[in-house]
Amino acid sequence: MALIELKSVTKIYPLGSQEVVAVDDFSLSIEAGEFSVLAGPSGSGKTTLLNLIGCLDQPTRGEIWLDGREVGHAKQKTLFELRLRKIGFIFQAYNLIPVLTAAENAEFTLMLQRVGKKQRRERVLRLFSLLGLDGLEHRKPSDLSGGQQQRVAIARAMASEPAVILADEPTASLDSHASEELLALMQRLNQEQGATFIFSSHDPLVISHAKRVVRLQDGHLESDQ
Amino acid sequence: MLYQLALRNIWRNRRRTLLTLSAMIISSALLILALGIFSGMLRDMLASATEQYYGHLVISAKGYQDDRDMFRHFSMDKSIENVLKQDEITGYSQRLRSFGLLSHQQNSSPGEILGILPSQEQTVTGLQDSLIDGHYLTADDSNGAVLGSGLAQRLNVVPGDQLVFVTQAADGSIGNDLLLVRGIFSTGDIGYDNTLVLVPLAWLQQLLVLPGQIHEIAVKTDQPLNAAALAEQYRVNLPDALEILDWGEMLPQMREVVASYAVSRMIIVTILYLATGLGILNTFFMAVMERTRELGVLMALGMRPGQIRTMIMLETAIMGSLGLLCGAVVGIALSLYMALVGVDLSGTLTPITYAGGTILPRLHAVIEPANILIPSVCLLIVSLLAGFLPANRAAKMQPVVAIRDAI
Structure with a gap:
């Protein structure tokens, strides 16, 4: 079974007296270890899809399966646990x-999971070394550059070894050099650690690095390559 | 983890935190001081009512305090002596009372003559401390008199002058004798200053032809606010012909003042902390609103609403505890200063007699545990209440709404 499966998912947002269909009858299957990007112009439904996959939002209709479990209509308590x-x-x-x-910051989810201090520090230091953040452990975010902050964010996302890592426009706040570095890094993590990445982006650089590009238009699947 | 986060969150905006803490500290410190001064005023009133004249308890023949009938007298016996040996009793004074006319040269005035044993009376009342001229009665004084300043002025006497006192004796004769003015006191209470004269007990017993007799025993205890319970306790050990009244029965208005103090205190605390609480609520709401996106991120990362609520409540609890501690320290320091030094207002104000007690023209605090505990505990409760609303709001946020701009 696929790691993530969206079956005829529709998401409608109320907007005043009207309704906006952000995602319409959308189906998608993502396997473990994929390095995919949800691409499309603004308003195409990328972020809504990412929210739905990330259990931050729930669909109006349809089913969402994550790691063999239907999460589209799960209770809030379950959603917190899944996240x-x-x-x-x-x-x-x-x-x-x-x-x-x-x-x-990188240890935060591990702290929430009540992982022991020694174990989580070891895991984070290993990630910091992998991400080129050695020596920056004790710096506050305000003392880090944009690229460094985004790498700490990657360490935070990866520290608890989740089933899937969702990245929304991860290069939007970075220059092209930092973006290139970051994407290469995530690609390496995908290949070496087997981490599943799903991006939402309209950045050609991100799209060029992805193994799979799912294009959206007005909440519909336009292409899947 | 939550505690660490809360602690760091408090100091992320130092200026705002310090301003909020200042409001908490100032309000609780001033409240502690105000309640201390209020208690001091009450203590002064109670002391003036009891320690200038009545004492905390009075033993007398049944009905004597209602009509002050000269013939309702008694003498000391073993059972009374046993009652007066109780640990809570710090002093007592046997008294004989008479009402009559005092005169000096062409001046005369009615007065209340209280026959006392000076060494005993000084353990109950503090009139010796209110002397403005001359000296107090001594044990070997046979016909000395210490009188109030208003009476002395009316009779135009000074220490060394002679007085004539005329009254009815117990045998039906008219008793009159000479007194020598030894001292003049001023209590601030015109009731005493205009009428009261202290004379040696033996002198008055002889004048009234009541040898060995007294009208009352004024008693001082170390628990003035518990006097009613002590009276109840001692009553059973006294002879049937005698009664023991506490100051509250002698001065019912004063008892009402003391009883209303607790209510007044809570009203003051409530009003002040309503205002402070609104300020704290505003600050905490601001702090939470500013962090809406961050809180959304925390929830997106898996932090539960209960943990969000606890974290914010911890922030308010830490702030409240800090405010409470600092406020209590500052409040106690100010109260100590006012207790030890105080502010003398006698140059601008005169004493006011109310409900049988005298409000002295001074600001003087007393330190009572309740005056520190009540503002402190209330500050903590107000902080927690002020924190609960934003904490609850934050916990109910949907992460996707909170970080809509972020993901």
Whole structure:
């Protein structure tokens, strides 16, 4: 069975007295270890799809299966647990916790999972080494560059070894050099660690690095290559 | 983890935190001080009512305090002595009372003559501390008199002058004798200052032809606010012909003042903390609103609503505890200063007699545990209540809404 399966998913948002169909009768299957991108112009439904896959939102109709479990209509309590254990998020604006150090940020989900201090520090230091963040463990996010912050965000997303890592426009706040570096890094993590990555982006650089490109238009699947 | 996060969140905006803490500290410190001064005023009133005249308890013949009938007298016996040996009793004074006319040269005035044993009376009342001229009665004084300043002025006497006192004696005769003015006191209470005269007990017993007799025993205890319970306890051991009244029965208005104090205190605390609480609520709401996206991210990462709520409540609890501790320290320091030094207002204000007690023209605090505990505990409760609303709001947020711009 696929790691992620969307079956005829529709998401409708109320907008005043009207309704906006963000995703319409959308089906998709993603296998473990994929390095995919949801591509499309603004308003095409990429972010809504990512929210649905990430258990941040629930579909109006249809089913979403994650790791063999239907999550599209699960209870809030279950969604929190799924986000904690199964999903890693990389946000466009990094969204690190400003009062925590780089290492503490990366350890955050492990702390929520009640992983022992020694074990989580070891895991994070290994990731920091892999991500070229050695020596920056005790820095606050405000003392890091954009690229460094995004790498800490990747470490945070990967630390708990989730089933899937979702990245929304991960290069949007980075220059082309940093973007190239970051994508190469995530590609390496995908190949070496077997981590599943799903991006949403309209950046040609991101799209060029993806193994699979799912194009959306007005909430519909346009192409899947 | 939550505690660490909460602690760091508090200091992420130092200026705002310090301003909020200042509001908490100032409000609780001033409240502790205000309640201390309020208690000091009450203590002064109670002391003036009890320690200038009545004492905390009075033993007398049944009905004597209602009509002050000269013939309702008694003498000390073993059972009374046993009651007066109780640990809570710090002093007592045997008294004989008479009402009559005092005169000096062409001046005369009615007065209340209280026959006392000076060494005993000083353990109950503090009139010796209110002397403004001359000296107090001594044990070997046979016909000395210490009188109030208003009476002395009316009779135009100073220490060393002679007074004539005329009254009815117990045998039906008219008793009159000479007194020598030894001292003049001023309590601030015109009731005492205009009428009261202290004389040696033996002198008055002889004048009234009541040898060995007294009208009352004024008693001082170390638990003035518990006097009613002590009276109840001692009553059973006294002879049937005698009664023991506490100051609350002698001065019912004063008892009402003391009883209403607890209510007044809570009203003051409520009003002040309503205002402070709204300020704290505003600050905490601002702090949560600013972090809406961050809280959304925390929830997206798997933090549960309960943990979000706990984290914000911890922030308010830490702030409240800090405010409470610092406020209590500052409040106690200010109260200590006002207790030890105080502010003398006698140059601008005169004493006010109310409900049988005198409000002295001074600001003087007393330190009572309740005056520190009530503001402190209330501050913590107000902080937690002010924190609960934004914490609850944050916990109910949908992560996707909170971070809509982020993902």
